[in-house]
Amino acid sequence: MSDLLLPPEHRYAKVIEERRNEDGSELSVLNLGPTHPATHGIFQNILLMDGERILDAEPTIGYIHRAFEKIAENRPFYQINVLTDRMNYCSSPINNMAWWMTVEKLLNIEVPKRAQYLRVIVMELARIADHLICNSILGVDTGAYTGFLYVFQFREKIYEIYEEICGARLTTNMGRIGGFERDWSPEAFKKLETFLHDFPIAWKEFENLFERNRIFIDRTVDVGPISAEKAMQYGFTGPNLRAAGIDYDVRKATPYSSYEDFDFDVPVGKSGDTYDRFCVRNAEVWESLKIIRQALDKLPEGAYHADVPDYYLPPKEDVYHNMESLIYHFKIVMGEVPVPVDEIYHAVEGGNGELGFYLISDGSRTPYRLKMRRPCYIYYQAYTEMIKGGMLSDAIVILSSLNVIAGELDA
């Protein structure tokens, strides 16, 4: 049996037994997590330490595994949306929209331009919220609490916009098959305008606090670097990959929801260290703001959902007064809608990288198989290699700069 199959503490006990340092000190095993406040989520890492230095690590994951893929095999398509919320809960609207787009691709539904643009706006807002949390918490982990306080209230503003759009804040369950459940209220656009005016000022201030900060640079430059080659091997996507210097972005590579209409850049880093990841996320926030501005300026009039009565719930008044609407309503709620037999894969650029749904449909009311490509799950594998040889405090910083979200990791 391979040694790697043993529990890590047994493996490490052997190493400790065999090795003594020259000054007589011993190696030690440290249990980081699962519920350490510095890990921002439930991850456990069993570390083999030589003093402050990490020699080896083994992550344990699955503490909040909720079997989403199994549940999805037993639920009609519209009920799966609430599962996607709970994956990357820092940017739930991206997950929601990704799921609807997957279903629409399966059902061959053409979404009206207005709905597509509104989706782009809300997805970019979610990306800002995601990067904002990641970067400001990275600041907290390096000892700079102030920046976090400056920008964190803007996450609240973003949540207020979500609330205005769909009524929920964190787990949004936003949208429907074919578009949105309702058109955006004037209040939502007003809040969005206020946000677009106030947020850049705060974000600029935040950047100024960090980007040339001596302490921050000392803590992050050359900490946890990963080469482009390695990042590709480990299946990195999203900001973490771009920080290593590869400009792969799903929004550019395979544009969805009209991303081809907007003009934006894909910021890339060079060395793939913590500082580059921080800067790439910062720059992406500016690009997201640019996209939102363009989408608002070009926002077409028209329907906010596709005309697909088979899949889109009719207005409630009609259900009470109109036989046809009642039938559609009943069929949709019961999940008895026509679904083709097919296999599709749809990917979007999530907060952390390529979020993909591989959906096998056998024509029944539920997916036959739904595989979620969760970017966190895939790139967290590299964490062990990135922290080896570093200090314990660097391991914490690397973890926050990778933006590993427990919900997405464990699904």
Next chain:
Amino acid sequence: MALDTVNIQNKITETFGNSTSNFRMQRDIFCFDVDSDKAYNLVKFLKEDADLNFHFLTDLAGIHYPDNEKSQQFAVTYQLHNWIENTRIRVKTFLDGENPELKSIVDLFQCANWMEREAWDFYGIQFDGHPQLKRILNMDEMVSHPMRKEFPMEDSGRTDKDDRFFGRTS
């Protein structure tokens, strides 16, 4: 050379002949099946051939088909991506229902490590040559593979969620 599906198909059939079958477009992705004993070589070929250059493993998924004949009850799909040509490809390989086994591709793609562990955890697919094939999301003490279709999602003793009361049969 643009990476047309015809070119991909020609190159693959040239090298692998009868081991590959069922070439088809599934919406925007070109797919085909491969015999399980050739799967490793095929993925290696797709990755290392200079023209094909599918250098990125997007995803690896296990699937259970209990209604198929015995030798095809499990499947593994590889989704590969060539970023330069921006072409995706999906390779599916069917495995035996009794004893699903496949050669591990961890030495080709490091990210396959946890993906294969996930497939082992949930479907019980044995990956030969995997360095650390143990459960990943479920606890080590678990004996079953919960994504198999026969594994019930909910407590079978429950009566309040009987589908028959909602007019559903299946």
